[in-house]
Every structure is written in C-alpha cells, then in structure tokens.
Amino acid sequence: MQLVHTSTDLRARLQGERTIAFVPTMGNLHEGHIALVKQARSEGSCVVVSIFVNPLQFGPHEDFDKYPRTLEADCAKLHGYADVVFAPAVGEMYPETQTLFVEPPPMAAELCGAFRPGHFRGMATVVLKLFNLVQPHVALFGKKDYQQLAIIRQMVRQFNLPIRIVGGETVRAEDGLALSSRNQYLTPQERTKSAFLYQTLADVRSALSAGSKELAGLERNAMEALASQGWQVEYVAIRAQDGLAIPQAGERRLVILAAARLGATRLIDNLEVGL
Numbered sequence: 231m232q233l234v235h236t237s238t239d240l241r242a243r244l245q246g247e248r249t250i251a252f253v254p255t256m257g258n259l260h261e262g263h264i265a266l267v268k269q270a271r272s273e274g275s276c277v278v279v280s281i282f283v284n285p286l287q288f289g290p291h292e293d294f295d296k297y298p299r300t301l302e303a304d305c306a307k308l309h310g311y312a313d314v315v316f317a318p319a320v321g322e323m324y325p326e327t328q329t330l331f332v333e334p335p336p337m338a339a340e341l342c343g344a345f346r347p348g349h350f351r352g353m354a355t356v357v358l359k360l361f362n363l364v365q366p367h368v369a370l371f372g373k374k375d376y377q378q379l380a381i382i383r384q385m386v387r388q389f390n391l392p393i394r395i396v397g398g399e400t401v402r403a404e405d406g407l408a409l410s411s412r413n414q415y416l417t418p419q420e421r422t423k424s425a426f427l428y429q430t431l432a433d434v435r436s437a438l439s440a441g442s443k444e445l446a447g448l449e450r451n452a453m454e455a456l457a458s459q460g461w462q463v464e465y466v467a468i469r470a471q472d473g474l475a476i477p478q479a480g481e482r483r484l485v486i487l488a489a490a491r492l493g494a495t496r497l498i499d500n501l502e503v504g505l
C-alpha cells in the first residue's frame with residue numbers, strides 16, 4: 231500500500247493501472263468504510279482510497295475543526311485492503327480559491343440540504359475534483375449518506391462522467407445504530423439512546439410493508455416519537471429511492487430518511503423499503 235499526498239505523485243502511481251476502484255472518504259475510518267474498501271476489491275484491480283476533510287462542505291458553525299483526523303490509524307486499517315491512499319493537504323486540493331462549483335439539483339436543497347446550506351455544493355465539487363485526479367472506473371459510496379449518493383449518481387449521469395457508481399450497504403452496530411465517524415461525539419448515555427433512530431425508521435418500514443399509505447402521518451408519528459425521547463428532529467421523510475422525489479401513488483421503491491440531533495451530535499440514517 232502506498233500513501234501519496236500530491237496529485238503529481240498520485241497520477242504517477244496510477245499511470246497504467248487497468249481498472250481503478252475508488253472510495254472517497256474523510257478518514258476516521260470505521261467498519262463501514264472498510265466494508266466499502268473490501269467491496270472495491272471486487273470492482274477493480276487497483277483500489278484507491280482518498281482521505282480528505284473537505285472544508286468546502288462544512289458550514290461556518292459545523293465541526294470542520296474538530297472533525298477527527300487520524301491518518302496513521304486509518305492507514306493501518308487500510309493495510310492489505312487498499313493499494314493507494316491519497317491524503318492531500320487542503321492547499322493541494324485547493325491551490326487557488328475555488329470560484330467554480332458544481333451546482334447540485336434542486337433536491338439538494340431538501341432533506342439534509344435544508345439544514346446544511348451549501349453542503350452538497352461543496353461535496354459535489356470536491357467529488358468531481360477527486361474523480362478528475364483519480365480517474366476511476368468505479369467509485370463506491372455508502373448508502374448511509376443516501377442523499378449524497380443520489381446527487382453523485384445524477385452528477386455522473388448529467389456530466390457524462392465515465393464512472394460507474396456503486397452504493398454500499400450501511401454497516402450497523404449490534405443495536406442498529408449506523409456506523410459513523412460522528413458517533414464518537416456521543417456521550418455514553420447518548421450512545422445508549424442513539425439506536426432509537428434506527429428503531430423508529432424500522433417501525434415506519436414495518437408500517438409501510440404492512441400496507442400503510444398514510445406517508446405524511448407516518449412521518450409525523452416518527453418525528454413525534456423521536457422528539458418524545460429527547461431528540462431534536464430535523465426531518466423524517468419517505469421518498470422514492472430514485473432521485474428522492476416525493477413518492478407518486480403506487481411507488482414501490484421507497485426510502486425512509488431521517489436526521490436528528492442527540493445533544494450536540496447530529497445523526498442521519500435511512501432504510502430502503504421495497505413494496
């Protein structure tokens with residue numbers, strides 16, 4: 231496994247690689263990331279992981295400064311799974327002020343986008359830059375960031391990028407909590423309560439599977455259930471899996487998405503439902 235920090239070294243190392251499978255990350259890797267990297271091995275002959283905490287996708291009051299940076303431990307975890315780790319400094323990714331951006335679709339202003347203005351613009355912009363640097367054949371993203379994955383799929387289609395996008399299943403702790411680098415912000419008491427987000431989504435999924443068509447009522451009940459347990463709820467929404475549109479009657483491929491805060495920590499999760 232080779233660790234490179236500059237785009238020049240990255241391009242030199244990847245010269246002549248036949249098929250590149252790419253996993254972009256912000257580091258602080260957990261089992262969810264490692265599962266994606268293992269999946270990447272079956273998608274390409276050279277597996278590249280990027281580790282870059284992208285300032286462009288954090289709001290002014292978000293956790294950019296305190297986001298955990300653990301490059302050495304991350305490289306140890308990737309050993310034997312990745313061929314190349316690309317860990318650029320901010321000045322390497324943004325050698326000049328970024329004045330051009332990927333303008334994401336209107337859907338990016340909904341759900342998480344309504345609470346994190348500019349987040350998806352910054353995310354899509356850095357992902358396009360990383361795609362141009364790595365030039366992968368395949369790129370893998372976790373389904374936990376479902377809206378991010380939906381936006382990237384649209385970007386790749388609409389900009390004709392020659393990259394196949396693969397979504398990896400969410401990896402969960404035994405009690406159902408979706409693994410996330412932000413889970414470590416939870417106090418022990420909050421960690422105990424945190425699985426309720428998954429349980430709430432699972433209840434909505436059961437109701438949908440049992441034939442409930444009252445989507446707005448299900449969303450409202452779920453938000454009330456979370457609030458009654460001390461969560462500050464941003465949203466619970468039932469959407470169509472493709473493009474995250476508000477479901478038409480008879481839509482069979484649904485996803486339930488939620489974001490809520492427990493104390494100072496913002497958690498997101500989602501569950502797909504096939505009817």
Ligand code: PAF
Nearest residue numbers: 254255256284353356375
């Ligand atoms: O999901 C993430 O870790 C980030 O949003 C990504 C895709 C690496 C872009 O910075």
